[in-house]
Amino acid sequence: MSDQDAxxxxxxxxxxxxxxxxxxxxxxxxxxxxxxxxxAPMAGHGGDVLYAPVETPDQVLWEFDNSLHPPKEVLLPQxxxxxxxxGERSGWQVAAVRPREPRILLNARSxxxxxxxxxxxxxxxxxxxxAYLRRDADLTVVSLSCPQPCSQGxxxxxxxxPFLDDGFDVQLTDLGEVLLAExxxxxxxxxxxxxxxxxxxxxxxxLSRRRMLEAVAIDSFGExxxxxxxxxxxxxxxxxxxxxxxxxxDWCFExxxxxxxxxxxxxxxxxxxxxxxxxxxxxxxxxCQYGAFTLEASGHNPRPHRKDRVKRRFYHKVSAQYYxxxxxxGCVGCGRCVTVCLGTTDMPAVVTAIRKGVWNG
Amino acid sequence: xxxxxxxCPFCGCGCGLYVHARDGIPSGVAASQHHPVSxxxxxxxxxxAHAAAAWGPRLTRPMLRRDGELRGADxxxxxxxxxxxxxxxxxxxxxxxxxxxxxxxxxxxxxAVRLARGALGTPxxxxxxRAEFALALAGIGEVSxxxxxxxxxxxxxxxxxxxLVEGDLAASHPRAASxxxxxVAAGAKLVCCGPAATQMSRLATLSFTWRPGAETDSLAPLxxxxxxxxxxxxxxxxxAAGLDALRASLAAIAVGDQARAAARWLVEAARPSVVVAPFxxxxxxxxxxxxxxxxxxALCGGLGRPGSALLVLPTRSNAQGSLDMGVxxxxxxxxxxxxxxxxxxxxAAAWGTAVTADRGVDAADMVGQTSGLVIVGDALAGGVPPVxxxxxxxxxxxxxxxxxxxASPALDAADVVLPVAAAIESSGTVTGAxxxxxxxxxxxxxxxxxxxxxxxxxxxxxxxGLGGGPDSPDQVLEEIANVVPGYRGVDRGxxxxxxxxxxxxxxxxxxxxxxxxAPASPSDDRIVMLDGVYDWGSDPLVDHxxxxxxxxxxxxxLFPRGQVAMAPGDAEALGVRQGWLVKLVSNHGxxxxxxxLRRELAPGRLSVPFAFRYMLADVLAGMPSASVxxxxx
Numbered sequence: 005m006s007d008q009d010a011x012x013x014x015x016x017x018x019x020x021x022x023x024x025x026x027x028x029x030x031x032x033x034x035x036x037x038x039x040x041x042x043x044a045p046m047a048g049h050g051g052d053v054l055y056a057p058v059e060t061p062d063q064v065l066w067e068f069d070n071s072l073h074p075p076k077e078v079l080l081p082q083x084x085x086x087x088x089x090x091g092e093r094s095g096w097q098v099a100a101v102r103p104r105e106p107r108i109l110l111n112a113r114s115x116x117x118x119x120x121x122x123x124x125x126x127x128x129x130x131x132x133x134x135a136y137l138r139r140d141a142d143l144t145v146v147s148l149s150c151p152q153p154c155s156q157g158x159x160x161x162x163x164x165x166p167f168l169d170d171g172f173d174v175q176l177t178d179l180g181e182v183l184l185a186e187x188x189x190x191x192x193x194x195x196x197x198x199x200x201x202x203x204x205x206x207x208x209x210x211l212s213r214r215r216m217l218e219a220v221a222i223d224s225f226g227e228x229x230x231x232x233x234x235x236x237x238x239x240x241x242x243x244x245x246x247x248x249x250x251x252x253x254d255w256c257f258e259x260x261x262x263x264x265x266x267x268x269x270x271x272x273x274x275x276x277x278x279x280x281x282x283x284x285x286x287x288x289x290x291x292c293q294y295g296a297f298t299l300e301a302s303g304h305n306p307r308p309h310r311k312d313r314v315k316r317r318f319y320h321k322v323s324a325q326y327y328x329x330x331x332x333x334g335c336v337g338c339g340r341c342v343t344v345c346l347g348t349t350d351m352p353a354v355v356t357a358i359r360k361g362v363w364n365g
Numbered sequence: 366x367x368x369x370x371x372x373c374p375f376c377g378c379g380c381g382l383y384v385h386a387r388d389g390i391p392s393g394v395a396a397s398q399h400h401p402v403s404x405x406x407x408x409x410x411x412x413x414a415h416a417a418a419a420w421g422p423r424l425t426r427p428m429l430r431r432d433g434e435l436r437g438a439d440x441x442x443x444x445x446x447x448x449x450x451x452x453x454x455x456x457x458x459x460x461x462x463x464x465x466x467x468x469x470x471x472x473x474x475x476x477a478v479r480l481a482r483g484a485l486g487t488p489x490x491x492x493x494x495r496a497e498f499a500l501a502l503a504g505i506g507e508v509s510x511x512x513x514x515x516x517x518x519x520x521x522x523x524x525x526x527x528x529l530v531e532g533d534l535a536a537s538h539p540r541a542a543s544x545x546x547x548x549v550a551a552g553a554k555l556v557c558c559g560p561a562a563t564q565m566s567r568l569a570t571l572s573f574t575w576r577p578g579a580e581t582d583s584l585a586p587l588x589x590x591x592x593x594x595x596x597x598x599x600x601x602x603x604x605a606a607g608l609d610a611l612r613a614s615l616a617a618i619a620v621g622d623q624a625r626a627a628a629r630w631l632v633e634a635a636r637p638s639v640v641v642a643p644f645x646x647x648x649x650x651x652x653x654x655x656x657x658x659x660x661x662x663a664l665c666g667g668l669g670r671p672g673s674a675l676l677v678l679p680t681r682s683n684a685q686g687s688l689d690m691g692v693x694x695x696x697x698x699x700x701x702x703x704x705x706x707x708x709x710x711x712x713a714a715a716w717g718t719a720v721t722a723d724r725g726v727d728a729a730d731m732v733g734q735t736s737g738l739v740i741v742g743d744a745l746a747g748g749v750p751p752v753x754x755x756x757x758x759x760x761x762x763x764x765x766x767x768x769x770x771x772a773s774p775a776l777d778a779a780d781v782v783l784p785v786a787a788a789i790e791s792s793g794t795v796t797g798a799x800x801x802x803x804x805x806x807x808x809x810x811x812x813x814x815x816x817x818x819x820x821x822x823x824x825x826x827x828x829x830g831l832g833g834g835p836d837s838p839d840q841v842l843e844e845i846a847n848v849v850p851g852y853r854g855v856d857r858g859x860x861x862x863x864x865x866x867x868x869x870x871x872x873x874x875x876x877x878x879x880x881x882x883a884p885a886s887p888s889d890d891r892i893v894m895l896d897g898v899y900d901w902g903s904d905p906l907v908d909h910x911x912x913x914x915x916x917x918x919x920x921x922x923l924f925p926r927g928q929v930a931m932a933p934g935d936a937e938a939l940g941v942r943q944g945w946l947v948k949l950v951s952n953h954g955x956x957x958x959x960x961x962l963r964r965e966l967a968p969g970r971l972s973v974p975f976a977f978r979y980m981l982a983d984v985l986a987g988m989p990s991a992s993v994x995x996x997x998x
Contacts, residue, residue, distance in 0.1 A: 049370045050864060051399040054383065056368055072405045073383075073395035082385070082393030083419065254567045255546060257539045259408045261396070275911045277420060288912060289393075294409065296915040303923055343405045344396060346543035348550050365550040365568075 033061035040106035114165030119267025156339025164336035253311035260291030374788035379797030384808025391415035408539035421909030424784035425813025448828035462731030466742030470793030476822035484829035488725030493747025504655025516674025526634035532644035577990035579885035590628025607878035614880035645989035686796030694725030699850030733761035803865035894990035897975035927977035954983030
């Protein structure tokens, strides 16, 4: 059992599998709503999907294309108040800002559940980020497996979907009349157990149907793949032509969106915001793609040119050094960077360029 | 947490985004995957659209200047003081100007016009950057008969040949750059024209760099090439008037191989598109360029052909809507001429007062020259006054009323300060360059006592004798839909159920080709030019956004004495190296700046970032470029 799994109160891998009738799913969501804040995919404007707190079970989407905005926002908001600083008669008082109640992330796609697992590892590494980890410990992740790959997704290349073996508290799979609920942690167990009467142990037939759906999903991946292995070999053995970064960086517009929506990115800046009579110390999303992100106080910038920053992104996400540290590439194959990129320097495109040594726009 | 869909407040692309607010304070942005403009793609500015409102120095209560100091006041007192002062100026026949930010909603812009031409009886109403945008559109109108853009960024993205005329599109309009980049990646031919090499010109199939002052000379070979490739011949699509005169004006133009190839791509394309982004040029040149570009679009069949766009991108988000609402000294709402008596009567009936139909002065001329000045929104961030501290420039006015969300240098001269909602907290509509009317929804609550600018403008109007109301931005839109040409009968329901409403554009029946000016005589002058038309770094929405302001601020910090870029060969010839000082001497004056080397600059061209324009003010004397002598210091 790893530290991180222990922190979640359970062993790696499914602890048990249950089934719930589809007709009872709203009853279950009602039960979960009573336990804390439920964040689930909801319909936005004109076909958009957004993860947001729901108030009633009927707001929850069960069949949807994944939200362009990652649910990592639940743990790592774009503006993230960490603590309040107030002047009192007795001196300065510092108080942590915490979510008011336990939270449940419902229907996270496999890639996003994997992203949350990745971020947990990062925040446990070296200096433990207690603010993040406390919030993570207060969150129960209910993932929803993906019977069909999404159009830009390549989770299959990152071991982050379409179905998960671990890294979730509960993994739901839609079997038609029933939903299969695989429990991955004590927190997950609690979520299923508090709903007495709604769940029953899953049958062998249901488990075999889940395996069949997974096999079909895996077979359904088309062109959207990303061969990290050979790219990582080239990066880690210094076999990427330098001129490639020059060429590719002209196809990047420094929007930073690839990093902002990436389920595994966590770069931030800190700033104090005046609020009432004191301050609120906030962590804010930042991006290694922004020019002054690495600007040092001396005026020196180790990554002054766009090509340096584009290169840095891939040398982080797809290098053996970080693979050894994190146990995975810094990508869960959600394909969001393909959609949000103002240019064309998304993960699959750049990985292909690194492998082939040429850039085709 | 609250999440609303709204329109991006930065440039004129018209992207849609969701804004999150925690406790009423904007806290983040999410891209909208299905928004027809942005399609999930936002630039760095869009991703920080929430930030200035949350982090900027907000004005939270009305203020009045008493004994030389701005002091808090209540709304009634502040509005009464402003209205009394303005009424006094009006009754004593003194001039009053209204400068309205092109970031205001249509409703706010309309109310600003109602305040100026109605309540204050003054024709001096303008927005910064309006003149250049209006000139660019006027050039299009000269050829097509309709002074407006056509088509959308989606059309551009699906085009197979694109002509881009730009200063630096990747910096000014990243989302438009994205549309073009995707088209290029899909195989489209891109032809770039502008004063300098840019990121887009590096992606282009062919690019042409013009000499400032001789802009159309780089477009003339393309037009001549298009004619040579058979465009304009009977049977080659739209027949246009003026063909012979155009041909005659191009008789002496030599068409090189590159121009011939580029022209052929545009002529043979099934869906040719033209995108015009802001470029630094003298006002008359802006118009000459868009006339030339519209000629080319007409010859290629790109005017009015479905799927072919001709887009003029304004620098700021609602420049199009602001112009449509009549924020201009030279036209009535809807772009109608000032002598349109029918429209004036309709406006007068709606406003309950006569409508002034004189021609007013431009924003730049209002500053310091009008006795009273009403500044609505972040109008002074758009280059008014062009150089120098705003407070000083405004001090010539007797009464300065400022409606703003943020503390700004204008407060130094303000007599009345009325705190309003930031753009991201506003309600109403905006109009994109693509002619789409879209909703702006409040992504947060204005802090303290700040109110929507529409309410403040309505209250000022009421106190200056206009009738009651409006009571909401929707009521203003209802009035707009009744009286503003082009907005008549807008389906307000569709604004909420869909992504917006496409405003009807008059058809282009028959283009009137315009002859091109004679080529400029060759010149070996060294020319120094500004590299843009707008300083995003001093835009409050950038400057107050913690992540976004960093690049701009650090550049200023790194170059405290400014910089002038030149080609390495020029530096070599002068005997200067990176960081050394050079003196630039024009007919108007001189300036000393340190050199940075830029390989992409053509020999003899020097470029100074727009943000450092004030360091070059004496050399340029108000123009975007000047011939100079360069000396090593």
